[in-house]
Amino acid sequence: MNALRQDRTTGQWAVIAPGRGKRPSDLAASAGAVAPLPPKDPSCPFCPGNENMLPRIIEEAAREAVPGWATRVVPNKYPILQRSESVPADCLEAGYGEHEVVIISPSHYLDIPDLTGADMQALTDTWFRRFAALQALPGIEDVVLFCNRGSTAGASLAHAHSQVIGMPIRSPHIVAALAWSAAYHRDCGRCVICDELAREEASEDRVVELGESFAVLVPFAARGPFEQWIVPRRHSPHFLDAGTQERKDLAGVVQRALQRLVAAVGRVPYNIVVEPGSRHVEEASYAHWAIRIVPEVTIPGGFELQSDIIVNPYSPEDNAESLRQAR
Template identity: 35%
Template sequence: MPEWRKDPVVDRWVAVSTERAKRPTDYRPPLERKKQERCPLCVGHEGDTPPEVMAFRHPGSLPDRPGWWVRVVPNKFPACRVEEEDIVRPHGPYQWRCGVGAHEVIVETPEHVPNLVNQSEAQIAEVIWAWRARLLDLRRDTRFKYIQIFKNKGSVAGASLEHAHSQLIALPLVPAEIRAELAGVKAYREEKGSCVFCDLWRYELEAGERVVEESRCFLCFVPYAARFPFEMWLVPKRHEPDFGAIEEGEVRDLAWLLKRTLRRLAQTVFDPPFNLVLHTAPVNVSEPVDYHWHIEILPRLTIMAGFELGTGYYINPTPPEMAAAALREQEVEERMVSHFV
């Protein structure tokens, strides 16, 4: 029978439609746009992008030239700009703010491939290091209060380029979604005396029915109140609010688990479009933040319609337990020792 499930972090309910449950074979990926004749993110096309702000490159190679394996450039069509002044003023009953911020593209590989899963563990680890490096650099600008790292894969998920890449937007304010999570973490600690994310990964590991895979440092599971079919969370076992504090062993471990997680997703539901979002603590705030950073993978297999847009609630046609079981059943390659670039 249909049921409502509440997210334990934020005040959000999800309708799990068990009676019309969709299995992996019920989903078909949407048709993607035709490939671009010239990809601006490919090696040799560095002149097609704004000048790089950072790159991992071979010794002796020049900026904005071949020789890199991860490259970060400003977005050519930014949602916000570093050069803007942070001005806020009223506008009648509204509030206006200048478009201050930073919008960058992390080019995840010089090869023209559409998916991070096609890369080695070593290359994925290098991408994670690039995320961390840009987070630590941009937080030095005290105008920024939150830095959102995210990845859109597939046109349905908002990707305008096929070449594997992720993005970063630095904001002068903390997003409502993060503020809701911070409030939920605070309320849970006041009531239970512990971190909700720590309790979640421990409970899910013991229960087992929604676990996708465990590594030494992380647990991947389908959340109890998953908004999307085959949604997954990757939660570090070490309690840490700030992704910027990730350690070397955790980077290697996360690269391994992320590759396997995305491989499981691709094999289970026909390589679907998805959004990957990294949730971390706000920056440049006056008081210490109680939080637990994590990654959410949100496949785009259903369409948000009037109910979701009108209520903020979601209908998930695939029960999380069914999704986790299907993901666990996939056979992926054994862990191999990988040599970093």
């Protein structure tokens, strides 16, 4: 039966319409599965040996195996925002900011589900390190960390990479989410994400994985098929508040979530987005960071564009069961 559901952590709406869905195995074909790639592409700037195609190298995470690095960080050649020698008087007019690319692996064909445990840890360590570096820049108010995989998910290059962008303003999405969380905290005296996590753990219907540090859920009002939400189980206001064990655990949690997606659906396009919470002390009681993994397997139509209500043709409960069983 179809249902209108509201995400209790953001206020956003979704129509859950499982009668409109296909078998999970059909999603890869309809979405355009990510095609196999060669180990190296002579025209790819992210492949070892093609460093002359890069603007410069900001940093590398070293490893013993050839070519000597697990992840590499470079400036985006076509940045959304661009840093100057000093913070301009009008950051908005100047398009001030920073835009970096994190190359996920030296291998042209590997994606996050395929990495070794050590290389996956190197990747998440790089994410935390670059997020902190951009957050510390003068004039930067908000940092956006994301990964696009597949052309329909916004990836312009096939070689797996993620991106970190420092902005001189707060993301409107984050502003709206924090306003919703603040209102809930005023009314209830508690963090809305902590409360939602407690409800999900109690019902177990949409829980995919429950570890010491993180819960992995299919959201109650998931805005797309097989969306997964990775949430710190303790109240944690900001991404950079993650402790040593949480940073270690996150590598495995993200990788397993993507491995389950591949096993359940196939190699479909997807986005990973960090919802960073807030670093401001006055918002710490209701801010709570998380990560969303969103497969891009449906195309919004006129109804979604006009109403901002997404139609999800799959049941979150069925998706969670499929992901729990996926190997």
